[in-house]
Amino acid sequence: MGRINATEISWSVKGHQLLDNIEMAAHDGKVVGLLGPNGSGKSTLLRLLAGLRRPDTGTVRYDDTSLRDLSRRVLARRLAVVEQDVTAHNHVSVRQVVELGRTPFRGRFDALTEHDQRIIDAALERVGITDKQRQSWHTLSGGEKQRAQLARALAQEPREILLDEPTNHLDIRYQLELLELLGSLRVTCVVALHDLNLAARYCHHVVVLDHGQVFAAGTPAAVLTTELIRSVYGVEVLVDREPTAGTLRITYLAATAPRTADATAVAG
C-alpha cells in the first residue's frame, strides 16, 4: 500500500489547458474515484499520475518520492496501470498476458521462476479466470479482457493501481465484483468512473473534475450532492439513502441545460 500525492499539476496540449492546478491525494489502501463528465480530464490525469506524460508544472509523489526520481522499472514494481479498451496486436494467451506483469522483475534472459508462476496463478485465481488461462486473449469477452488486464496488474504486486474506467463493457454483476475486489485488495486504487452510484458505494474518497480542474473532493456523501451533479453533469438527480443497506443512492431525473446557463435553465 502506498500514498499518491499530486500537487499543482497542470498540463496543456497545443495551447489547450487540459489540467489546471490539480491537487489530489490517495491514501494507503483507499479506493479513490475520479469522477467528471467526458473530457473533464480523468484519463489525462491518470496518465500523468502514471508518469506516461510529464506535467508542465507540479509534482506527483509516491509515498514521499517524486515521480521524477523514480526510474520506469522501479516505478513499475509498485504501480500498475489498467488502461481502457486495450487491444493486442498478436495472439497471446490469457496466461501470457498475465505473465507480462512480471516484466519489471525479470532480467533480460531470465525465465519465469517458480515464484513468478505462483504469483501469476494467484492473480488469475483472484480475478476468476484461471479456467481461461490457456485461451487466446482475442476469444475473451470484453469483461473477461478487463479482468485479465487486472490480473496482469496484480501480477506486478503493486502497492498502487490506476484504472481508467475499468467497469466499461462489464455486466452489472462484474462491475460490482470488480469494485468489491479492488476494495479488498489492500492496494491503493485510483479509479476513473462514470457511474456515480458505483462511486458512491465503493469509493472511500472521490475527486470530481470539471474542465480540467478539481471541482470538489471528499467522501462520496459529502461531494455527491444534487447541486454538484446538476452543475457538473447538467443532470437533475434525487440523492437519498437506499432503505435496507443505507448506501447513498442517486436517481437520475432529467437532463438540464448545460452548466453555463444553469440558473435560467433550472428556473425554466
Next chain:
Amino acid sequence: MTTNLHKAARRASNPIAGVKPAPSRLRRASVAAIILLATVGLLASIIAASLFGSANISPLDVVSTILRHIGLGEIAPNPPLPRLLDALIWESRFPRVLLSALVGAALAVSGAVLQAITRNPLADPYLLGVSSGASTGAVAVILLGIGGGISLSTGAFIGGLLAFGLLLLLLGGGRIASPTRVVLTGVLVSQFFAAVTSLILMISGDANSTRGFTYWLLGTLAGARWDGVNFTAVIILAGVVAILFFASSLDAFTFGWDSATALGVNVTAVRIWLMVLTSLITAAAVAASGAIGFVGLLVPHAVRILVSPMHRTLLPLSAVVGAILLIWVDTFARTAFTPHELPAGVITALLGAPAFALVLKRLES
C-alpha cells in the same frame, strides 16, 4: 456463467491463496525441444542443400569437404574429392547456402521486430520500404559514387535507416498509428525509394549494369562469395544477438506503448535501438542479396501460430526457420529450371502474397 471473483474477493486476507504447481514446465521443455530440433534441421539443410546441383556428390562428401576446410580433416569420413568438385562445394555452393541462411535469418528477425514495434502484423522490412531504401542506398553508392568510396553495404545501411526514419516521420512518431496507416505509409516509402532507385539506374547506368542491378533488386543469392559472406555473417549474427536482448521489452509492447511504459520499459530507447539494429541487419541482407520480400512476414507468423508469440521463443526460432526457408527457396531457385536461374525474391513473393492475404483476413476477423 459463474465466476469465483466473488469468492476471491472474500478471501482477500490471504492474497496468495490457491497456489498450484506451475503447469508450464512441460511447455517450456517442449519449446526448448522445438528450438533444438529446428537447429538440427538447419544444419541438415545446409548440408543437404549443398548437394543439389549438376554434379553427383554424396552427403558424406559434403560433410568431409566442409570438415577438411575448417581444419577438422582427421575426422572426415570420406577421402578428399577432386580439386574441381572440392572447389564447387567449398567456393561456390557452401558460401551460397550459408548466405541464404544468414539473409533468411536476418529478414525473419527484422519482420518479427517490426511487427512488434509498429504493433502491426503486416509489417515486413520489404513491405515497409526498409529494403527499398537499402537498395537505393546501395545503387546510389555504386552507380553515383555518393559518399566517396563507402562500401555498398554501408550505402545500403544508410538507405535502410533513411527509409525507416522517413516511415516513422510520416507516421508522426507512430504513437497511435493504425495498421492500415502503417501499411499505406510503408507502400508510400517503398514506392518512393523504388522510384529513386529507377531514376539512378536510368540516368547513370549503361545497359549492362542496369540489367545486372535490376536482377539483383529482385533478390538473388547468386553473387555469394566467401569474402562477402564473412562480412555479412558478422553483421547479421551480431545484430540478431543484440536484438535478442530486447525480447522481454518486445513482449511488453503487446498492448501498446503506454502499456509497455507502465511495465517499466523505456519505450523510446528500445524503439531507437531496434530501429538501428533492424536497419543494420536488413541492410546487410539487402547488400548481400537484393530485396527479398515476405520472408519477414511468413516466418514470424508461422512461428507465432505454431509455437509461441513470446519473443524469447519467437526471435531465435524465427531466425532458424527463416534460415531454413531461404536455403530451400534459393536451392529451388538455382536448380528447378536449369540452366536458367530464378531470383529468390520472385519465389518468396509467390509464397508471400497468399500469406499476406491470410494475415489480412485474420486481422479483420
